[in-house]
Amino acid sequence: MRSIYVVGIVVLSGLSLLFAVGIIYGEATDQWFLGGGFVGALLIAYSFIVLLLRQVGLIGPRKTER
Amino acid sequence: MSTVATGQASGRYARLMTSLLRGTLRLDVLVNKLYPTDFNPLYYTGGLSNLFLFTLVLSGIFLFFYYDASLGESFASVQYLTDRVPYGGIVRGVHRYAADGFIVGILLHLLRNWFTDRHLFARDNPWISGMFLLLFAGFIGFTGYQLVWDERAQLLTSMFVAMLRSIPAAGAALTRLFIGGVGISDGTLVRILFLHIGPATALYVFLWWHYVRQRHPKIWPPGVWVLFCVGLVFLLAGAVPVTRETIPAATPAASPTRFPMDVFFLIPFWLLNFLPAGVVVLLLVALFVGGLAIPYASRRETPVEMGVRHSGVAQVIDGNCTGCELCYYDCPYNAIVMVPSPGPGLSKAAANRSLLAVVIESRCVECGICIGACPFEALELPKFLERDVLRQVGEAVQA
Amino acid sequence: MTQTLKVVGFICDWSVDLAPLSDGGRLREVPGVRVIRVPCSGFVRPNWLEDALNRGADGVFVTGCPYGDCLNREGNFLMRDRIDQLRRRLQRRKVDPARIGMLAFGLHDGASFLAEVKAFVDRIAALPPAPPARAAGRAAVTQPAQASEGERP
Ligand code: SF4
Ligand code: SF4
Numbered sequence: 076m077r078s079i080y081v082v083g084i085v086v087l088s089g090l091s092l093l094f095a096v097g098i099i100y101g102e103a104t105d106q107w108f109l110g111g112g113f114v115g116a117l118l119i120a121y122s123f124i125v126l127l128l129r130q131v132g133l134i135g136p137r138k139t140e141r
Numbered sequence: 142m143s144t145v146a147t148g149q150a151s152g153r154y155a156r157l158m159t160s161l162l163r164g165t166l167r168l169d170v171l172v173n174k175l176y177p178t179d180f181n182p183l184y185y186t187g188g189l190s191n192l193f194l195f196t197l198v199l200s201g202i203f204l205f206f207y208y209d210a211s212l213g214e215s216f217a218s219v220q221y222l223t224d225r226v227p228y229g230g231i232v233r234g235v236h237r238y239a240a241d242g243f244i245v246g247i248l249l250h251l252l253r254n255w256f257t258d259r260h261l262f263a264r265d266n267p268w269i270s271g272m273f274l275l276l277f278a279g280f281i282g283f284t285g286y287q288l289v290w291d292e293r294a295q296l297l298t299s300m301f302v303a304m305l306r307s308i309p310a311a312g313a314a315l316t317r318l319f320i321g322g323v324g325i326s327d328g329t330l331v332r333i334l335f336l337h338i339g340p341a342t343a344l345y346v347f348l349w350w351h352y353v354r355q356r357h358p359k360i361w362p363p364g365v366w367v368l369f370c371v372g373l374v375f376l377l378a379g380a381v382p383v384t385r386e387t388i389p390a391a392t393p394a395a396s397p398t399r400f401p402m403d404v405f406f407l408i409p410f411w412l413l414n415f416l417p418a419g420v421v422v423l424l425l426v427a428l429f430v431g432g433l434a435i436p437y438a439s440r441r442e443t444p445v446e447m448g449v450r451h452s453g454v455a456q457v458i459d460g461n462c463t464g465c466e467l468c469y470y471d472c473p474y475n476a477i478v479m480v481p482s483p484g485p486g487l488s489k490a491a492a493n494r495s496l497l498a499v500v501i502e503s504r505c506v507e508c509g510i511c512i513g514a515c516p517f518e519a520l521e522l523p524k525f526l527e528r529d530v531l532r533q534v535g536e537a538v539q540a
Numbered sequence: 541m542t543q544t545l546k547v548v549g550f551i552c553d554w555s556v557d558l559a560p561l562s563d564g565g566r567l568r569e570v571p572g573v574r575v576i577r578v579p580c581s582g583f584v585r586p587n588w589l590e591d592a593l594n595r596g597a598d599g600v601f602v603t604g605c606p607y608g609d610c611l612n613r614e615g616n617f618l619m620r621d622r623i624d625q626l627r628r629r630l631q632r633r634k635v636d637p638a639r640i641g642m643l644a645f646g647l648h649d650g651a652s653f654l655a656e657v658k659a660f661v662d663r664i665a666a667l668p669p670a671p672p673a674r675a676a677g678r679a680a681v682t683q684p685a686q687a688s689e690g691e692r693p
């Protein structure tokens with residue numbers, strides 16, 4: 076189970092790297108909608124990374140809401 | 142709760158509410174499989190709405206600097222913002238989709254707290270303020286559509302004016318007040334701009350009212366959901382740009398008859414297709430008043446009739462209270478206040494107290510959390526005394 | 541082994557639906573566990589848990605709703621903190637922290653609740669036996685000079 080999560084994290088990190096490249100590409104070619112859309116995609120990828128990190132147990136819940 | 146669920150509920154309404162309650166909690170079980178409880182978005186619907194509101198405020202401030210409130214210029218200024226300003230179109234899209242998210246968040250929050258009975262008895266304060274928040278949010282969304290001043294905005298304005306006119310007696314005056322004179326002019330857009338931003342400020346006043354009876358309100362969702370919601374809003378703004386719906390600018394000559402719909406804000410205007418304006422106004426007023434009445438009219442009478450445990454308002458045993466303030470910090474509804482002690486207590490620990498806890502009965506929901514907080518046996522639920530608990534413990538250990 | 545253990549559970553009215561799980565205040569599947577219904581997990585005073593242990597219970601636990609979903613907003617968070625404190629306090633008196641438990645399960649979580657309770661009981665069963673019951677810790681209600689106060693001439 077844990078290894079599936081780790082694979083998921085790696086895949087998502089790769090994806091977010093791709094999205095970051097997309098942001099730069101959109102910015103460089105003045106396609107602002109493209110760039111902005113990639114910002115969103117990047118944040119969503121981050122959110123799933125955070126979820127998987129939580130599932131693996133690397134980050135805990137907030138201290139007050141353990 | 143299990144007592145509610147196992148059949149004491151009588152009457153069709155009560156049974157419906159019970160099955161909705163069970164359904165809501167069943168949904169939680171499913172969500173909890175995917176997201177651990179501290180990440181469960183359904184536990185943070187209020188926080189999600191607040192996050193969207195914050196996004197709206199930030200993007201709105203950006204948009205405000207480019208907006209020109211006059212008949213001739215407003216459409217052009219929005220066009221300029223969308224096409225020329227770097228990422229202006231994205232910010233505009235964020236503002237639009239975050240508004241949809243705000244309404245969705247509010248409705249989820251409303252339904253969840255309704256179905257899980259968290260609006261009843263002493264907890265009506267957040268419900269009532271929440272109805273006002275919903276009303277204002279809907280109105281702000283509607284004025285937002287007008288600000289663009291394209292043909293849709295023009296049609297919306299004339300429909301809204303028709304609705305205002307249909308109000309007996311006050312209608313004509315209200316219309317004059319809303320459009321600022323007899324006809325639509327530059328002044329109208331200034332008014333609409335104010336009616337967009339002013340109520341948005343008022344939302345924060347209502348939020349204060351929303352939180353005032355709660356200790357530690359959960360006003361922010363967990364990090365995953367901040368990332369996800371902001372990301373989703375940006376993704377939508379990029380993938381489904383607001384410029385996709387090309388609506389021409391409003392001109393006095395144009396008499397548009399149709400426009401792209403928006404399910405979250407424009408439903409009353411959609412109803413105008415079938416119903417006369419007066420009936421729609423009546424419907425909206427009835428919805429609002431009905432919403433305000435829900436905690437009082439729809440409750441299944443007393444807790445006894447609802448089949449939930451009725452333990453009575455917490456009572457402070459004056460002689461034992463040492464004024465340690467622990468209950469005051471733990472009561473989730475701010476129902477306990479500390480007052481200067483009128484005299485020393487009876488027990489040894491309470492002899493030198495300077496404060497005394499007092500339960501404000503109208504705020505107490507009879508949860509008993511303060512009982513667990515008090516280390517000096519100075520609080521009791523009248524219908525479930527410490528004595529009863531200890532007797533049950535004794536029986537359990539002996540048996 | 542588990543049959544002889546006495547475990548007292550304080551269970552919130554709004555959490556696990558006990559109707560299908562228990563009769564006569566005992567869990568059907570784990571007869572050593574006696575349940576006491578309380579209006580909210582936050583209602584439980586840590587003293588009562590201590591008292592139950594003193595009177596010879598082998599373990600005590602409190603069950604509330606899933607964290608974040610307390611009907612009364614904070615009851616289960618507060619109870620978890622209080623139980624942590626109680627564990628630390630009792631550890632100084634050589635009571636194993638494993639004897640005190642805090643569980644969080646919702647209305648429909650009956651199966652996982654039972655599994656968790658069984659695991660809890662098994663953990664206690666593995667511990668060395670508790671010291672014999674201290675003669676009933678204290679009087680049932682400690683209120684100084686109750687009604688007699690006013691009746692005195
Ligand atoms: S029972 Fe106690 S904690 Fe609960 S609302 Fe009343 S005063 Fe507050
Ligand atoms: S916790 Fe008990 S002793 Fe302390 S202030 Fe509240 S009622 Fe008084």
